[in-house]
Amino acid sequence: MMLPKAAKDPSCGAPKHTGLLREELLVFRHLLGLGENPSQIRLGPPLSNSSLKDILFVSIDVDGPRDFKCAENSPCLVGISILDTRRLQFYMTTISVAAKTRSALGNVENLIKSHQLQVGQSNHLSYRSSKFLFGETRQIKADKVKTYLQRLIKDRFFVLVTYGGGAADCIYLEGLRLGIRPLYHLDVLKVAQFPLQTYYRYSLAKILDALKLPWQDLHIAGNDARFTLHALLMTAVRDWNYRDDKPKSKPTPSTQVTLSSIKTIAKAWRIPDQDQPSLSFLFEDHIIKERVLLNPETRKNGKRLRPEKTPEEKAQRRERKKLAKEKRKLKEARRPQWLFNLGDLLDNE
Template sequence: MAETRNAPVEMSNPPHQGILRQENLVLRTIFGYANEKHTSPSASTGSLPSFLGECFPGSSMKDLLLVAIDVDAPQSYNKANIEQHLLHIGISILDSRHVRDLVHVGTHDAPVAFDRFITNYQFVIGNSHPARAYTASKKFLWGESEPICRSELQTRFDGLISGRDFVAVLHGTCLDLRILNDLNVTSLSRAVYIFDTNKVAQWPLQLHYRLSLRTLCETLGIPFTSGHAAGNDAHFALRALLMLAVRDAQRLTRVYGYASISAEVVLQRLQDIALAPRPVSEEDISATARIESHRQRKVANLEKKWLKRAMKQARKKQRQAIAGASDDFSDKEALDEEAIRAELERRHF
């Protein structure tokens, strides 16, 4: 008797649990939605910065600005030729005081346009590529691009943060921070923290790899569009950070089973802002045109098939009539082949 062996059982790998990083603990601390146990540093996260802003009175949420920054530069960028490069600098800002006010005042009295709480800017430095500058300006969804000199960027940035405590938000930090350093934006050194949304996303979304900004936003349900325009990318990176806080809190609740009512209200407001409607983009218009064109082609093909089928049936009835196969056949029941051909020509088939 032949020996039988059990087939090897294939073991599926459990889903990746994600990497808990320092960024996650800082995000919990800033918005105050986690207890002390889940904001305490560990060996994997390292110690937290000693200062992350002052809390609002009677609240665990921090009083600061969230400043998202994106730099659009050519692939050939290098500091030695910085004067020859066309650079777009996108900056989007959310004041946590707006979130606090939304929590305290509520939104029951009247509909709230949540997207208005984020202010957006797109600065253009250099004029070596007018066509590229025009394209990026045209794609910017929240106003007009502002041409400035390289030496003005530091002053404009200081004016936007107005001496407030702030955290910086970027999607992938290395190149952008290097270019901002080359542009002498020294105020970034005053940020109480610098978030990289790529790193923040690891634990809430249980990832072991990094996502593009478009894929990250789509995963979070954020209505992303018109990427690779610095002002748009900065805006959506900020929305992504807010929604990652919501997903982080949801995973904390699933894993550890706790949530406070006050934290739920804060998180609901963050989600309202992150998922708020956005302006219509050229990408949307093009997509709508493609859908309509496809619909029209589909309708035309259906009409063509129907007319051809009608012609085929008319011929069959005519043959039956000639052969005497149909005693109750009448001229009124027969479709005129010439009329059908004329209809086909009229519809340009």
């Protein structure tokens, strides 16, 4: 079994529970068709002609009062991100991994549907809701959140995804009384413990950095739910490199397509840049050069005109060049003589 260097080094003093292989990771492997079912729980039917399960990955994060039982109508933000394995299978089967078109790559980011709901009004929530990166925040009444979430799930089997246990998130969902229960609850912190060889609670930012995933404006409900799903997908790619039960030969074509597709989805989002589109990194031959606006008063032939130097500044520049030249000569005089004859000695040999 391959392990990271930190786990191999006995002098690092890592606890015995470093990198535990938890049931959550085994279940996640099975949902993606990368492993067997480790439990007796029925994890949904498989998709036709695919090893993927016919489910929804529903990532939820709630920002608000800690005790939702005592403050069900208190202002809060509810972030929801959903990845449908049917859409994932369609992307895997209809788009070639070797050569993806630009229009297809532009739609990769849209395979995950993200929503942010604002319940109630407060200045603090209004500011935080404006930081949502994946759409517009929707104002909604507390009694309408249940209907909104039910409409998103649409009587499908789903797996709940949270980060760090999501105690407050689960309390909020229990208060909604959806009438349906998830097939399984995946805590990304536990899923990533073996692939990242962790032994303490990483923050979401640290997990994303360890997986080399971009992120921005965390601690916003909608962004946390989305980036949690990104971390979950990228964990599967990282996990494949450290599995002890994978075949020694190259992975099968279907496994390669699965790993390549979820890696592309996890990395599709980039920090927005005003000067270039967020997906320009996907095209090596697509380089956007900064356009220089020509002003005839300040520029000539596309180059900025430097202000004319005064006689004093010109004299100072000549003096600096003279001192630098004398310094180089002094340095060469101190250099051993054999360095100058090294080329001749090599030629003679």
